[in-house]
Amino acid sequence: MLTEIKGGNTMKLVPLSDRVVLKQLEAEETTKSGIILTSSAQEKPQEAEVIAVGPGGMVDGKEVKMQVTVGQKVIYSKYAGTEVKLDGEEYIIVRQNDILAVVE
Amino acid sequence: MLTEIKGGNTMKLVPLSDRVVLKQLEAEETTKSGIILTSSAQEKPQEAEVIAVGPGGMVDGKEVKMQVTVGQKVIYSKYAGTEVKLDGEEYIIVRQNDILAVVE
Amino acid sequence: MLTEIKGGNTMKLVPLSDRVVLKQLEAEETTKSGIILTSSAQEKPQEAEVIAVGPGGMVDGKEVKMQVTVGQKVIYSKYAGTEVKLDGEEYIIVRQNDILAVVE
């Protein structure tokens, strides 16, 4: 049985290195950006909002400069990222390299 | 059941780093460039038009200079890229390295 | 049959290079940070406390600077790390690169 316990609002995810915390856009939001909605969607939409951005810097010996900013809508690679639940909310943590494009 | 909702025309994909947004050429267009048409095509044609081009720059620690430009017809690698739907239109986002040749 | 023998408190793990010793947060602790609790949890929560941090330095020929500190709560990659038992306590040793984010 699942028991969901909400922590305070002060909990937040601070990504390391070139990682980015994403939050998948919910149905009503994805509608606005024109993503096709399916009542029996098997694949989650790959559109998400940027929630937090790591500092970049030296990653695997290579200088990485972060190119996305909090609040942007992005398309990310289907097979990338780690799902994390915090305060009953689901997030996806990806490397910036798994973000394909910004939706403007 | 699929429900397609069209967003405004202002929605657009802005690719990151060395990525390129492609749009597969439709049947009537591929005809012009001489691609063989099959009524029961199982493989999608690999010819596409360049819709948007990322800025290039440092990618995996290596300087990448973009060589394709918007509007070009290109041949891309069959197993590459991520399909994305936006405003009811399908796009493919590939790395420039997955573009094999420009069709002139 | 398991026989558990507790060593002295002086036993400690000193990680090499870019490794970090983690201790998974127990149920009562994870509650505080809002992680969903399940009575029949099959996946261990991926939230852990940093117990010890390696010195960093040259790792595989690349300079690695440690970014986490003892006492921080972190999210780490599900498939990473080696489980180790010492003094009847379970620890996980991961590379810093397998730590996705700090929970604040």
Next chain:
Amino acid sequence: MLTEIKGGNTMKLVPLSDRVVLKQLEAEETTKSGIILTSSAQEKPQEAEVIAVGPGGMVDGKEVKMQVTVGQKVIYSKYAGTEVKLDGEEYIIVRQNDILAVVE
């Protein structure tokens, strides 16, 4: 059903980076160069003519200098390349690195 539509002669493939467009030598041509002909050949001959040569330059962060020229007969690696049809003609696009030898 296959419907082949020939485009104008002005259509051509311009390979990017270190890629080379090849055209397999047909039976009557391979005869001239001494390749064994089989009436039930299961493997296509790996001999081909160079049709177009990319500009070389920085490829995956390494300087590549093109060493083959249009018109040369070459042997290329069996498992390499992407087949492309243009104007009803089949081409193979390979990286220069997949060309093993020139036949003189």
Next chain:
Amino acid sequence: MLTEIKGGNTMKLVPLSDRVVLKQLEAEETTKSGIILTSSAQEKPQEAEVIAVGPGGMVDGKEVKMQVTVGQKVIYSKYAGTEVKLDGEEYIIVRQNDILAVVE
């Protein structure tokens, strides 16, 4: 049938490059350090004593500085190393990179 023949005490293993010769701690020793003992242990404990340390230096084109010393107790990666028998004693030869932590 196993026939064990003991060589002289003068036989010793001198590891090359970044390799380290380890000897697994026996039950009575692992007790001291608090490792859980099981009468039907299927996994060998991953705690071992450092017997010999290679010189380090250039390994795969990267400078490696040895960080462990003879006599230290270490935790090493479960899937690493090569088992070797010499003078009826079993040793494990690992790369220093497969040593996760020192137990103090």
Next chain:
Amino acid sequence: MLTEIKGGNTMKLVPLSDRVVLKQLEAEETTKSGIILTSSAQEKPQEAEVIAVGPGGMVDGKEVKMQVTVGQKVIYSKYAGTEVKLDGEEYIIVRQNDILAVVE
């Protein structure tokens, strides 16, 4: 049915980069060099004569200097190389790195 058509003697393979054209030594020749002969050999002998040597130079971004010369007998790696037929003769094209040793 195999039909073998011999080209002129002027046909030759000119290997690119760090590639080497080899010709397996036939039974009567391998006898001279002491290779074991089997009447039902399933593995081809790995001894071969160097027929042509590429220019070396920059290969995958690394300077390669050719170390074998035409006429040498060499041992090459079993799983390496591409078999090629020219003028009814079988050749193997390997990278120099797949040549293990010279037989003198």
Next chain:
Amino acid sequence: MLTEIKGGNTMKLVPLSDRVVLKQLEAEETTKSGIILTSSAQEKPQEAEVIAVGPGGMVDGKEVKMQVTVGQKVIYSKYAGTEVKLDGEEYIIVRQNDILAVVE
């Protein structure tokens, strides 16, 4: 049927680059060095004598300095190397990197 034909004593293997020619120690020799003998050994002992040593130098773009010398007894990695027969004798050709330790 195996037919063994011995060549002259002048035949020898000259390894290229960072390769080393090894000869497995026979039972009576391995006894001296204390390796456990089994009457039904399924794994060959991994102890061998160094027969010939390549020149080292630039290997895959990295400077390799040879650290073993002819006549040394060494332990090598179980899954490494290529077996070669010359003059009815079996040899193993390994890269120096597959030699784990010298037995002194």
